[in-house]
Amino acid sequence: MKYKSQKVAYWFFALSMLLLVLQIVYGFVMGFARIGLDNLHDFIPFNTARAVHTNLLVVWLLSGFMGAAYYIIPEEAQRELVSVKLAYVQLISLAVVGVVAIVGYHFNYWEGRKFLEIPRPLDFLVVANVLLFLGLILVTLFKGKRRTTTALVLSMGLLFAALLYLPGMLPFDSQVTDSFFRWWVVHLWVEGVWELIMGGILSFLLIKLTGVDREVIEKWLYVIVGLTFLSGVLGTGHHYYYIGVNKIWLIVGGIFSALEPLAFLAMALFAVNMYRKGEKKHPNKLALYWTLGAAIVSFVGAGLLGFAHTLPQTNLYTHGTLVTAMHGHLAFWGAYGMIVLAIISYALPNLTGRKLYQSTRGRAAYWLSNIGMIGMTVAFGVAGVAQVYLERKFGMDFMQVQGEISVHFVVLILCATIFTTGIVLYVIDFYKHGKPNDEALEQTID
């Protein structure tokens, strides 16, 4: 840590950890419901658990991104944040909006639009919150001594993410148009601007961890985010194949979705090559694990598994099945979960002054969570493919098929337990680092 105001990042990371654990709890509620153990139905029916699970995902990742920005921007701009007090106001209001939304979901207070369930009045609070955040980040950057590409790409990602929230707030009478613009938010976030955020964080971490020249890393950062947008924007078409809009999307979506893995492949190759090129031996190996892991797992989860069902001919059968859940889990974990855990692993020793990066616990957290998540992905995949064949090829009844595939959810729960063990170890590690303090100012290993 070089600037006192970076300490605010710690609290965003702490909020992230808390929400991640809660997200997992609701995941288990759904897993058990799928094998017939839905004793909580009266209090937490499946649709509540589902909305909470996905919204917590979004909020813990956003909180992680915001923490990352509060840590990275002062260091890149070489000055303190313009206002630490307002940053804390923003943190608390984010937590409050999140909690109100989550509690509301248990009382039928929601909007019932997948991933965007937050009811309209709270949407305005989200917008206000994000504007405050952006204001703090952009003004700091503007007043800073230097404006680096890393900082610009990261800030651009955050700014566009905020702008793209707006199409999701437009009201429509038609389910088709509603769905169409809902994907403007969801797809253009996760397969567009969030990748700018990921790229920005990745580049910051690679500069710090490998010691490769900033100019080289940032040049490739441009190429990668360029590839991302080139394929990802028109790749939105893969959500439009079968929702009642023109066939032109079958061609456009098919071609550009097939290009999407290239951006992820480039990112993975880039990270691994920078690591091999780097001559610096940074002692924080855990942060390096998470960083390289994020680049590689996102290629598999988001790139390859996404491609596995975005060809229109395949998607005709897999659209609306558990195959989507298979891709979704590894993609979010690899691309966004792991990059947030990477920046936390890097920042935490610097914020607290406690250098716990040699711990067995930290390594176990990395391997268990990854092995568990890969197992979960396989379980979802097998269940999804079986569902496609039985239901869509052989015309079996939905619930009969669900009975046939429920065994895969037992496997899912077992793998989820391994994953959870990893995450719990990570959270313990987080806790053991203690609170951020000013003494850490001089002790940062860059």
Added chain:
Amino acid sequence: MLSKKQARAFFLGGTLVTFLVFIGLTVYSLSLSQDQSNHENITESVVRGKIIWEENNCMGCHTILGEGAYYAPELTKVIDRLNQKYDGQGEEVIKSILMSEVPWQPNGRKMVAYSMTEQEAEDMIAFFEWIGEIDLNGFDRIVSPLAKDKINN
């Protein structure tokens, strides 16, 4: 070798061009002449149905147009499907499920008991009827056992 400036130009240029094409395609595919959803058939009842659909987060279990949570059946063409199963009584079955005060639980998997009024249940049916007529580029014939073609043959 590529310079940083060229890399930036590639990023900014590529983004701008693809985004403009995307906007163009959006305008084209949502224009009235390209409508596949029978937009003129969206009555007040359909709109009320959609609002009920959203207020109860039905998508949190079911799927519609293939979008949702895969825990409960796809509801595109649900009326046709239930008509086939219950001798043309599809609408009545849907009404009784929605108006029921105890959870409907086919094969042990529970649905929330919504205790809807008759009007609300009818709005939901209007919504499903409108959804069922949309041209889904072939998906309507795939979703199990979306039966309109089968019934007519």
